Amino acid sequence: MGADAGASTATAALVAHGLSKRFRKKVALDSVDLSVPAGSITALVGPNGAGKTTLIRVCMAFERPNAGRVEVDGVDPWRHRSEALRRVGYVPQTPAVYRGLSVEDHLAMARSLHSGFDADYARRRLDQLGIPLDQRADTLSGGQGAQLGLAIALGTRANVLLLDEPLANLDPLARREFIQVLLDAVRSEGSTALLSSHIVTDVEDACDRLVILGGGKIRLDCPLEQARRTHRLTDADSPPPGATAVGSFLGKGGQKVMTLWRLAAAAADGADGQSAAPETTSLEDVVLGYLAAGRGTAGLQLN
Amino acid sequence: MFDRIWLTYKQQRFETLAVAVACLGAAAWALLASWHLNSVSVPASCLVGGHVPYWNGPSNSSWIPGACQLPSQRFTDALSSWDVRIVSSLGDVLPFFVGIAMGAPLVARELEQGTAPLSWALAGARWKWLAGKILAALLLIVPLLLIAGLAADVLRGAQEPGIDPHASFDYFTSRGVFFVLWGVAALMGTVALGALFGRTMPVVVVALIACLFARATWEPLTDAYVLHGMAVLQMPGASSPGELLVYQSDVLYLDGKVYTGTDCTLFNGVPGCQYAPGDEPDPSSIGPQLAWYVVTGDNYWRVVALESAIMLAGSAALGAFALVWVGRRRPY
Numbered sequence: 319m320g321a322d323a324g325a326s327t328a329t330a331a332l333v334a335h336g337l338s339k340r341f342r343k344k345v346a347l348d349s350v351d352l353s354v355p356a357g358s359i360t361a362l363v364g365p366n367g368a369g370k371t372t373l374i375r376v377c378m379a380f381e382r383p384n385a386g387r388v389e390v391d392g393v394d395p396w397r398h399r400s401e402a403l404r405r406v407g408y409v410p411q412t413p414a415v416y417r418g419l420s421v422e423d424h425l426a427m428a429r430s431l432h433s434g435f436d437a438d439y440a441r442r443r444l445d446q447l448g449i450p451l452d453q454r455a456d457t458l459s460g461g462q463g464a465q466l467g468l469a470i471a472l473g474t475r476a477n478v479l480l481l482d483e484p485l486a487n488l489d490p491l492a493r494r495e496f497i498q499v500l501l502d503a504v505r506s507e508g509s510t511a512l513l514s515s516h517i518v519t520d521v522e523d524a525c526d527r528l529v530i531l532g533g534g535k536i537r538l539d540c541p542l543e544q545a546r547r548t549h550r551l552t553d554a555d556s557p558p559p560g561a562t563a564v565g566s567f568l569g570k571g572g573q574k575v576m577t578l579w580r581l582a583a584a585a586a587d588g589a590d591g592q593s594a595a596p597e598t599t600s601l602e603d604v605v606l607g608y609l610a611a612g613r614g615t616a617g618l619q620l621n
Numbered sequence: 622m623f624d625r626i627w628l629t630y631k632q633q634r635f636e637t638l639a640v641a642v643a644c645l646g647a648a649a650w651a652l653l654a655s656w657h658l659n660s661v662s663v664p665a666s667c668l669v670g671g672h673v674p675y676w677n678g679p680s681n682s683s684w685i686p687g688a689c690q691l692p693s694q695r696f697t698d699a700l701s702s703w704d705v706r707i708v709s710s711l712g713d714v715l716p717f718f719v720g721i722a723m724g725a726p727l728v729a730r731e732l733e734q735g736t737a738p739l740s741w742a743l744a745g746a747r748w749k750w751l752a753g754k755i756l757a758a759l760l761l762i763v764p765l766l767l768i769a770g771l772a773a774d775v776l777r778g779a780q781e782p783g784i785d786p787h788a789s790f791d792y793f794t795s796r797g798v799f800f801v802l803w804g805v806a807a808l809m810g811t812v813a814l815g816a817l818f819g820r821t822m823p824v825v826v827v828a829l830i831a832c833l834f835a836r837a838t839w840e841p842l843t844d845a846y847v848l849h850g851m852a853v854l855q856m857p858g859a860s861s862p863g864e865l866l867v868y869q870s871d872v873l874y875l876d877g878k879v880y881t882g883t884d885c886t887l888f889n890g891v892p893g894c895q896y897a898p899g900d901e902p903d904p905s906s907i908g909p910q911l912a913w914y915v916v917t918g919d920n921y922w923r924v925v926a927l928e929s930a931i932m933l934a935g936s937a938a939l940g941a942f943a944l945v946w947v948g949r950r951r952p953y
């Protein structure tokens with residue numbers, strides 16, 4: 319169940335080697351090897367407590383790893399924090415805004431703290447969304463607060479964006495808008511984004527790469543399309559030929575336990591003549607299969 | 622940098638306003654109380670030892686010279702009024718209030734409210750982020766506390782009309798430049814605690830206890846370890862220019878030798894003293910007398926400079942700890 323071969327480190331914007339982090343007895347990250355290709359939008363998916371936030375916080379030098387190392391745009395954030403953070407735009411899990419400061423004040427603060435901060439760029443993005451610059455930031459809606467966080471991160475014009483579950487507290491419309499702004503910005507700037515989320519449907523359209531994290535380990539790391547193409551969901555009694563079971567979980571409607579199978583590469587390509595090449599599996603099912611595998615049970619068992 | 626300073630005040634607008642009102646209010650109050658005392662205009666001939674007017678309380682006016690009775694009475698009434706008494710004691714409170722009020726939110730509240738990661742992600746070097754905030758706090762509190770401290774000097778001069786407040790050690794660590802020094806020390810200590818604890822309320826409580834401890838032990842410790850080199854023996858009956866800081870009192874023979882006997886042989890008729898036959902003290906002997914080691918008033922600025930240097934060094938050490946520690950700690 320190891321990670322697929324990721325991008326080569328030469329073109330990787332974010333690389334982790336044997337990264338481990340413990341909080342007393344709890345293992346948050348367990349020898350994580352990860353490579354996020356430059357220019358990609360990578361979804362970091364996993365259940366609560368999987369280690370997504372810890373991974374991003376290690377990349378931000380908020381946490382010191384117990385073992386291994388991480389490089390953001392070629393720089394180790396723990397050893398060269400200033401240099402590394404100049405290359406990173408960060409959106410925290412909950413929009414942390416200063417009470418009593420206006421949106422414009424937040425941009426002024428960002429400009430005073432970050433020498434390369436492009437306040438005009440951030441201002442334009444907020445204008446497009448109709449967020450008033452003179453409004454107090456603590457009176458913004460959840461979606462507007464998240465957009466402010468994203469505008470500040472984008473204003474740094476960083477090569478790498480780390481987004482720690484920014485969609486978690488947003489309504490569906492706000493999530494859609496957030497993703498759209500992110501996509502526009504990343505594609506126009508050619509930057510790299512690592513978007514952590516547990517809402518699979520939202521990242522499905524936005525991301526081109528999927529990393530599933532469970533129990534502190536990487537369960538899957540591959541392009542999104544490959545994840546869909548190389549997995550099949552069937553009931554447990556009818557495995558695709560040459561496939562390996564990943565995990566079982568309760569199917570839609572709650573009537574049946576379904577099993578996710580990982581196909582052999584040849585079968586996925588349809589070269590063996592036995593499997594239907596165009597057939598794909600939904601990303602949600604792929605993620606559920608790996609999460610169930612990480613949990614070690616099929617969840618609710620039906621008779 | 623101007624933006625960052627202004628935004629620090631804006632983030633802490635309640636504390637900034639409270640500190641400004643407290644300092645300027647205390648200064649105005651002290652000046653008003655000084656004017657009230659000065660308006661009594663006690664004649665120089667009515668100053669005890671050339672320093673303070675006779676204390677004309679209800680039970681001890683009979684020995685005051687007749688011409689001094691009225692001015693002494695008016696001065697005593699003014700000095701014992703509630704407003705003068707309260708404003709006189711502000712020197713022991715205000716600098717600590719100012720330092721803690723500005724210092725506690727600087728780091729602890731950012732960590733508590735989750736805004737620290739936003740700033741840290743932008744700033745890169747956290748020490749620069751904190752240094753900017755400390756600078757903003759210092760730019761606010763130093764002038765405000767200096768104004769309040771100088772007003773306290775004026776008040777001390779009015780309370781003791783015959784002395785120069787800048788050559789007198791009377792309450793000298795509760796006025797003047799010491800307002801600034803205590804305030805800066807309280808600020809730095811509170812910021813260091815904020816970096817350590819990351820929670821506002823525990824920081825305030827521990828900072829208050831630490832400030833009380835520092836205030837209570839400062840004078841005994843500096844007297845014992847810092848000022849002893851400046852203390853000179855003042856023989857009984859000798860007079861010295863200016864006010865004196867009594868460093869240590871001792872019982873001496875008049876030739877300067879330290880007396881090593883007991884109270885029984887020093888003073889006649891000490892209750893409970895048993896004298897062996899033939900050892901009774903000679904009532905006609907001058908004998909040993911009480912004398913003081915003192916620091917004279919002409920050393921005032923030297924003492925202030927020395928104690929200022931120690932306090933500033935301590936404050937700098939606390940600030941350096943905060944700058945280092947904030948780089949090591951993790952946000953919540």
